[in-house]
Amino acid sequence: MMQLKLCMVGTFAVGKSSLVRRYLQSEYSEQYHTTVGVKIDTKDVGIGADATRMVIWDLAGEDAFCRLHGTYLRGCAGYLLVADGTRRRSLDTALDLNTQIEAALGPLPFVLVLNKEDLATEWEIPEERIAALEGRGIRVLRSSAKNGDGVAAIFAHFAGARALACNE
Amino acid sequence: MSALAHVADEQAADDRDGLGAALDALNLLILRRRDDGRFLRLNAAPDLTGLLGQAEPFAHGGITLAGRSAFLDNFLVDAMQFWLAAAPGRIHSGIWLESDARGTCRPLAAQAIVSGTHQLLVIQQLCEDYDERVQVMQSARNHSLAEQALEREVMRRTAAIRQREEEIAIRLLAAAGTRDQETGGHVRRIGLYCAALGQALGWDEARKADVRVAAPMHDIGKIGIPDNILQKPGPLTADEYRVMQQHTVIGASMLGDSEIPVLRMSRDIALCHHERWDGSGYPRGLQGERIPLEARIVAIVDVYDAMINRRVYKEPIPEAEVLGIMAEASGRHFDPRLFALFMQILPEIRRIRASVPE
Numbered sequence: 378m379m380q381l382k383l384c385m386v387g388t389f390a391v392g393k394s395s396l397v398r399r400y401l402q403s404e405y406s407e408q409y410h411t412t413v414g415v416k417i418d419t420k421d422v423g424i425g426a427d428a429t430r431m432v433i434w435d436l437a438g439e440d441a442f443c444r445l446h447g448t449y450l451r452g453c454a455g456y457l458l459v460a461d462g463t464r465r466r467s468l469d470t471a472l473d474l475n476t477q478i479e480a481a482l483g484p485l486p487f488v489l490v491l492n493k494e495d496l497a498t499e500w501e502i503p504e505e506r507i508a509a510l511e512g513r514g515i516r517v518l519r520s521s522a523k524n525g526d527g528v529a530a531i532f533a534h535f536a537g538a539r540a541l542a543c544n545e
Numbered sequence: 546m547s548a549l550a551h552v553a554d555e556q557a558a559d560d561r562d563g564l565g566a567a568l569d570a571l572n573l574l575i576l577r578r579r580d581d582g583r584f585l586r587l588n589a590a591p592d593l594t595g596l597l598g599q600a601e602p603f604a605h606g607g608i609t610l611a612g613r614s615a616f617l618d619n620f621l622v623d624a625m626q627f628w629l630a631a632a633p634g635r636i637h638s639g640i641w642l643e644s645d646a647r648g649t650c651r652p653l654a655a656q657a658i659v660s661g662t663h664q665l666l667v668i669q670q671l672c673e674d675y676d677e678r679v680q681v682m683q684s685a686r687n688h689s690l691a692e693q694a695l696e697r698e699v700m701r702r703t704a705a706i707r708q709r710e711e712e713i714a715i716r717l718l719a720a721a722g723t724r725d726q727e728t729g730g731h732v733r734r735i736g737l738y739c740a741a742l743g744q745a746l747g748w749d750e751a752r753k754a755d756v757r758v759a760a761p762m763h764d765i766g767k768i769g770i771p772d773n774i775l776q777k778p779g780p781l782t783a784d785e786y787r788v789m790q791q792h793t794v795i796g797a798s799m800l801g802d803s804e805i806p807v808l809r810m811s812r813d814i815a816l817c818h819h820e821r822w823d824g825s826g827y828p829r830g831l832q833g834e835r836i837p838l839e840a841r842i843v844a845i846v847d848v849y850d851a852m853i854n855r856r857v858y859k860e861p862i863p864e865a866e867v868l869g870i871m872a873e874a875s876g877r878h879f880d881p882r883l884f885a886l887f888m889q890i891l892p893e894i895r896r897i898r899a900s901v902p903e
Contacts, residue, residue: 413678413679414641417642
């Protein structure tokens, strides 16, 4: 079976673990539990020749206490650069991380995920900024780990929509 | 074997057993890498052995670790490079969470060590110290999130105050403007144009917010100009023009010597927005960069907006013509560097103009 390694990258409390949990188990918790270390999960999508095992590396959130290990991204098919739409600073950190990753490993496929779309009234990232990022060729997807909106699509971006559809 | 040698072997075995038991108690699994790439287990550590898979027992010929843990597979790439370099010391894997057969996650950390000629891999299950670390991180990050929320709240309230300041300024100007020919749209646009130029100049948010409020007050001194001059339909006489020029000084006097940044900026703008780059302006004939930057900006956008829009006393002038006239005045009336910047952001200026009608 083809394996697809994906990494979840972003600052703390943007919802990386929640997105994985929603995708794998269709569950969500309001409580914020910080991730310390790397958690690896797998999900098989598709059948027959389309079957793919997604190996999802949920990396601890980047902050002053915890730095990203570039080696964790070795061999990944791509990464999900996650930011919290209600915290502008989380997008700055995500873009800084992206610069670090590109400098260390060269360009890799990635999508920028703006999570917590359910909190529209607290949204802090202006549409113009999103449009500017898209103008630079960055694929921006929105999601809500809380209600599940857009979650399958962000993983399907890498797994291939057809394989995912077969699995569901 | 001699009796003495037998006793010595028993002693060594006891020592090894004692050491192994201690390592097991510490949740440490020590593996030695052989030349053929397989690993020999140097102690039992049954918990960890089970976690790494029991399909192939750790015995005699050793085992291969590949494929037992995605994280470990990744770390072994770095470990191999380290072992082959044969440099003394160790490298750390960082922490990972490994699920056992029951789905329970256990925090682990690995180290690759070179000890003499031995290439060792040490895997440790983290216990209380990991829980403590999680608690510390959770607490620090909760604190950081609370701080960020507080910061956002301060920004939100500051923005609300700014909006109120702007609204008050606009309403005062609207009252004053009932005697003047200028429109509410004009004064609003002046503030937005100035903020756009401030953005192009790399100003911080506070300074841009200040100029958005301060710039519309540039003509507030006209409140002190008699109606017969302010509203005179024809050209002004020399004496009338001298009186009209006083609106700059009156405006500055109204805004006073305040310590509040936005009022200080308003005063500078009101006083100096008719100064000219070549020193031929009024009221003080200031030249070049002695004219406050914000006033030099207002001089440009005020002329642009006044010429391009309809007034009761004149028809709108086509933009190309306006820009041609202004380009000729650049370096004499206007700061040439600022005018060039104005031309660079012309699309944004047009967007503002279209979004704030008369």
